[in-house]
Amino acid sequence: MNFFLIFSSVLVNCIGYEITYTDYDSIKELIHKPDEVGLYNEITNNPDFSCSFSFEVNEGDEDTKEIKIIKLNNVDPETGENMFPAIFCEINYIKRLILNDLTLSRLPNQFEKFKELSFLNLNNNEFKEFPQVLFSLSKLKTLHLDFNKFVKIPSEIIQMNSLEILSIGYCSHLISINSNLFKLKNLNELDLSRNPLLFKNNNFIAYSIYSDDKASTKNENNDPTKFVSYKSLKKLHISSNGLSTFPRIFYNFINLEELVVSRNLFKNIPRKLIFFINLKILDISFNHIKKLTIKQNMLSNLLKLYLNHNKITKLLIPDNTLKSLETLVLSCNRFSKLDKNIFRLKQLKSLSVFGIVFTEITKFPRERDDPISLKLTLKDISVLPNIFSYNCINELTVKCKDQIDKEINIFEHVPINSKIKYLDLSKCFLTSIPHSISKLINLETFEAEFNQIITLENVFIGMTLKFLNLSFNQIISIDRSIFDIYTLERLDLSFNNIELIPSNINNTRNRNLQIDLHENPLRSGIDVDLQ
Known part of the structure; x- marks a missing residue:
C-alpha cells in the first residue's frame, strides 16, 4: 500500500493513494465487495498501469465522498486511448468525481453505477462525443466539460433532469447544440465561453428530437425562443465568441441574474437587455464600446x-438609470473627465477607474x-480640488502624472462635514502640505510618500489625525508641535534628510506616539533652536 498524501482536519479527511500493476491493495479498502472474481483484471493485465488519486470523506456526512484522479496511465494497447479504470465504479456513494487533464476520450458502461454522483469534472480531456453513459446519472447536478473536442450536444441531454450547472466552454470543434438543452427545467447556470464555431452564425441550434415514455421534447414550429429553461437559467457566460449582437436564442432568458459577454465585439450594451429586469451582474469588459449610452430606466436592478x-x-x-448599481468597473478606458454621470449613482459603493488619467x-x-473608496490618477494636482465637493468618499488615493509650478488650493471645495478619513497623495509632486488640509476634520490617515516636501509644518490643528506618513521626501526641518498632536499614534519620517530633531522629542505630551526615523542622516544630539 503506497500513500503519497495524508491530510486531515476537523471537517474533512483526505487520503492519497497510488496503485500499480503490482500493488493495488489500497483500493480494495474502498470497495464494498473487494473479493469478486475478475474485479482487478484491468490492472493485472496491464504491466504499465498506474494511478494516483485522492479520496475525501466529509466527516459531517459519511455519504459525501470525492475521488480525484491526479495521474493515470491505463492505455488501451489497441486504440492507444487512456481509459478510466472501471474498478472505481465499484466504490459506493461517490458524490464528487474530478477527472480533468487525463486525456480520456470515453467512459466505460460501468460508469452508470455512480448513482449518487452530483458533481463531475471532465475538463481538458479528449472527448469527441458527449458520453452517453452520463444520461443515466439521474442525480448529477454539476457537469464541467470544458476544453474537449465535442462537435455537438445531443438531444438526449433532455434526460439529465437534475442538471443545474453545465460548463462546456473552450470547445473549438463545437458547432451545434440541440434545443433540448434549453428545456432542462433545473438548469441554473450555463457557460458556453470560447466556442468560436458555435456562434459563427445564428443556426447553431439543432432540432432533432429525442423522446421517451416520460416526456416529449417537441418544440412546435422550432421556435428558438420558446423553451422552458429560460425560466430557471440565472447565469449565462458567452465570453470570447466574436459576438457583435446578442444571440436571438437568448432573447427570452429574461430571468437571468448574471450575464458575462466579455471579450467579444459589442459596440454598446445590447438593447435587448432592457427587458432583463432581474439582471444583477453584467460583464461586458474587453469589448469595442466607444460611446456608452445607457437608456432611461434600463438595468434598474443591476448591482x-x-x-x-x-x-x-x-x-x-x-437619471433613473442604474438605480441599484453598487459596483462599477471602468478601468482602462479612454475618457478623461470624471463627471456627474458617475457621481449621480446613488447606491454606488465601489468605483474602479484604474488605468485612466x-x-x-x-x-x-x-x-x-455610505461613502465609498476611490483611487484616481490625475494629469496633475490642479485637477484634484473639485473631487472634494462630492462628499461621498471616505478613502481617497491619488497619483499624479505631471508636475505643475503654480500653487493650487487643493482643499478649496472641502465641505464643513467632510467624510474623508483616509487620504493618500503620494507621488503628487507636493513641495508642502497646504494649511487648508485642516478642513478635513475627520481625517485619520494622511500619506504623502515620494513627494518633495522640505519643511514639516503642523497644519493639522483641530484634526483627529492618527497616522502621518511622509517617508521618501526631502524633509530637513520639523515643527516641534507635531509631536504634541495628542491623537497621533504613528509618524513615519523615514528616508528623508533629517539631521537634528526638535528638543521637545523627549518631553512630548503624546507618550503613545511611535516615530520612524530610519534612513535619515541623523547626528547625535537635538536641535534646541528648532521651533
Whole structure:
C-alpha cells in the first residue's frame, strides 16, 4: 500500500493513494465487495498501469465522498486511448468525481453505477462525443466539460433532469447544440465561453428530437425562443465568441441574474437587455464600446457592471438609470473627465477607474451616508480640488502624472462635514502640505510618500489625525508641535534628510506616539533652536 498524501482536519479527511500493476491493495479498502472474481483484471493485465488519486470523506456526512484522479496511465494497447479504470465504479456513494487533464476520450458502461454522483469534472480531456453513459446519472447536478473536442450536444441531454450547472466552454470543434438543452427545467447556470464555431452564425441550434415514455421534447414550429429553461437559467457566460449582437436564442432568458459577454465585439450594451429586469451582474469588459449610452430606466436592478478594457471616450448615464448599481468597473478606458454621470449613482459603493488619467473632474456637490473608496490618477494636482465637493468618499488615493509650478488650493471645495478619513497623495509632486488640509476634520490617515516636501509644518490643528506618513521626501526641518498632536499614534519620517530633531522629542505630551526615523542622516544630539 503506497500513500503519497495524508491530510486531515476537523471537517474533512483526505487520503492519497497510488496503485500499480503490482500493488493495488489500497483500493480494495474502498470497495464494498473487494473479493469478486475478475474485479482487478484491468490492472493485472496491464504491466504499465498506474494511478494516483485522492479520496475525501466529509466527516459531517459519511455519504459525501470525492475521488480525484491526479495521474493515470491505463492505455488501451489497441486504440492507444487512456481509459478510466472501471474498478472505481465499484466504490459506493461517490458524490464528487474530478477527472480533468487525463486525456480520456470515453467512459466505460460501468460508469452508470455512480448513482449518487452530483458533481463531475471532465475538463481538458479528449472527448469527441458527449458520453452517453452520463444520461443515466439521474442525480448529477454539476457537469464541467470544458476544453474537449465535442462537435455537438445531443438531444438526449433532455434526460439529465437534475442538471443545474453545465460548463462546456473552450470547445473549438463545437458547432451545434440541440434545443433540448434549453428545456432542462433545473438548469441554473450555463457557460458556453470560447466556442468560436458555435456562434459563427445564428443556426447553431439543432432540432432533432429525442423522446421517451416520460416526456416529449417537441418544440412546435422550432421556435428558438420558446423553451422552458429560460425560466430557471440565472447565469449565462458567452465570453470570447466574436459576438457583435446578442444571440436571438437568448432573447427570452429574461430571468437571468448574471450575464458575462466579455471579450467579444459589442459596440454598446445590447438593447435587448432592457427587458432583463432581474439582471444583477453584467460583464461586458474587453469589448469595442466607444460611446456608452445607457437608456432611461434600463438595468434598474443591476448591482455590478464591468466595462473595463473597452474604448469608451464618452459616458452617458441618465437619471433613473442604474438605480441599484453598487459596483462599477471602468478601468482602462479612454475618457478623461470624471463627471456627474458617475457621481449621480446613488447606491454606488465601489468605483474602479484604474488605468485612466483624468484631466477634469466636474464639481458635483452631493452627500450620502455610505461613502465609498476611490483611487484616481490625475494629469496633475490642479485637477484634484473639485473631487472634494462630492462628499461621498471616505478613502481617497491619488497619483499624479505631471508636475505643475503654480500653487493650487487643493482643499478649496472641502465641505464643513467632510467624510474623508483616509487620504493618500503620494507621488503628487507636493513641495508642502497646504494649511487648508485642516478642513478635513475627520481625517485619520494622511500619506504623502515620494513627494518633495522640505519643511514639516503642523497644519493639522483641530484634526483627529492618527497616522502621518511622509517617508521618501526631502524633509530637513520639523515643527516641534507635531509631536504634541495628542491623537497621533504613528509618524513615519523615514528616508528623508533629517539631521537634528526638535528638543521637545523627549518631553512630548503624546507618550503613545511611535516615530520612524530610519534612513535619515541623523547626528547625535537635538536641535534646541528648532521651533
